[in-house]
Amino acid sequence: MxxxxxxxxxxxxxxxxxxxxxxxxxxxxxxxxxxxxxxxxxxxxxxxAEVEGELTVSLPDVDRRAAEAARELIAKTDGVREARLLTKEEIDDLLEPSFGSRGLPESLPLPQLVAVTADPLAQFVGPNIERRLTEAGYVSAVDEHAEWAGDVxxxxxxxxxxxxxxxxxxxxxxxxxxxxxxxxxxxxxxxxxxxxxxxxxxxxxxxxxxxxxxxxxxxxxxxxxxxxxxxxxxxxxxxxxxxxxxxxxxxxxxxxxxxxxxxxxxxxxxxxxxxxxxxxxxxxxxxxxx
Structure with missing residues (x-):
């Protein structure tokens, strides 16, 4: 062996x-x-990738009817694919992480919000929306989510x-x-x-x-x-x-x-x-x- x-x-x-x-x-x-x-x-x-082309338009001091008219104006802007007016329930859901399930008091006025989906390849969509709303007499604030994506x-x-x-x-x-x-x-x-x-x-x-x-x-x-x-x-x-x-x-x-x-x-x-x-x-x- x-x-x-x-x-x-x-x-x-x-x-x-x-x-x-x-x-x-x-x-x-x-x-x-x-x-x-x-x-x-x-x-x-x-x-x-999800937020590219997403914008939020804030319309303070307007009622629901005026906000709907502004939404139609936004939808006709070049480069905009879809514009949707958020409901009161959707706005409360957005505020819930910061203010709880009760939300803000009814006496506190909230701006109307329009969720906008634009073509990611389109340029100057945000400035064009703000310009058209200003010309129509609206006071608005346009938040482009792409700016946050750049920071990320x-x-x-x-x-x-x-x-x-x-x-x-x-x-x-x-x-x-x-x-x-x-x-x-x-x-x-x-x-x-x-x-x-x-x-x-x-x-x-x-x-x-x-x-x-x-x-x-x-x-x-x-x-x-x-x-x-x-x-x-x-x-x-x-x-x-x-x-x-x-x-x-x-x-x-x-x-x-x-x-x-x-x-x-x-x-x-x-x-x-x-x-x-x-x-x-x-x-x-x-x-x-x-």
Whole structure:
């Protein structure tokens, strides 16, 4: 019977447990940051697409009949697809998040509101509406929702930059930690390395032993970190929904192709980074003592 081969490096090393925990935590934070940035960007992009071409016209100090006449005037403006006069119940629903279900007192006058849907490609729809209403003798205020969408896009640009910077810093930290751990492991096994050198082993062969070990460690830690980030993201979104929070910008974990790609790439990147860091560290350390 053929004797079982004994590996040159110990199969288990208690000192690598701390390294596994650190790499796992870094992968968890990096994957969670990537998932959050992607989900938030997708939700905000969907919201901005919905509000493009949407306007609200406020008509103070007019009755329902005059507001209906203004609505007809707005509907005839170039670039306007639809103009709809909001009812008292719809206005109360809009005010409910700020003033509660009772709304404002009946004695307090509210402006009439006209919801306008315009062609997103049309230009100067808002100024044209305001000009036509002024010429007809109406006092109005036109709120173009696209202005809010522009603010959201600017914030998204900053958020994406911050998220990418965080992921880059976490990846760099993981590589640095693995490089330090590899160097420490090489020093503690200096006797084995010396024996391999005397037996004629080359530096690349010795480096491959550490590469394989830290490649597997990176894969395992990255897989655990990716699963933890998936669970954390799902738990946060479930908690937000169950609490009754309603927001058009609430990130949704859709688990589409790109979400799965982030989770799959996390352990692969962690393993490749660990392997590359181990290889460079071992070869440089061996050459420095030659």
């Amino acid at each position: 053929k004797a079982k081969e004994t590996p040159l490096l110990p199969v288990e090393d208690a000192r690598e447990a701390a390294l596994f925990f650190v790499v796992c935590a870094l992968c968890f934070l990096a994957a969670l940051a990537a998932l959050s940035a992607k989900s938030t960007y997708g939700a905000a992009r969907s919201w901005t 896009r600017r914030v998204l640009g900053i958020a994406r930059l911050v998220a990418l910077t965080a992921v880059a810093l976490l990846a760099s930290t993981a590589v640095a930690v693995i490089a330090f751990a590899t160097h420490a492991a090489l020093l503690t096994r200096r006797d084995i390395v010396d024996v391999l050198h005397l037996a004629g082993a080359r530096d690349k062969f010795i480096a491959s032993l550490f590469e394989r070990r830290f490649w597997l460690l990176g894969l395992r830690a990255g897989s655990v970190g990716a699963l933890m980030s998936l669970g954390a993201a799902a738990a946060m979104i479930f908690a937000a929904r169950s609490s009754g929070a309603r927001s058009g910008l609430l990130p949704e974990l859709s688990m589409d192709f790109y979400d799965l790609l982030i989770l799959v790439l996390t352990p692969l990147i962690a393993g490749l980074a660990a392997r590359l860091a181990a290889r460079i560290t071992v070869i440089r350390s061996l050459k420095s003592v030659m």
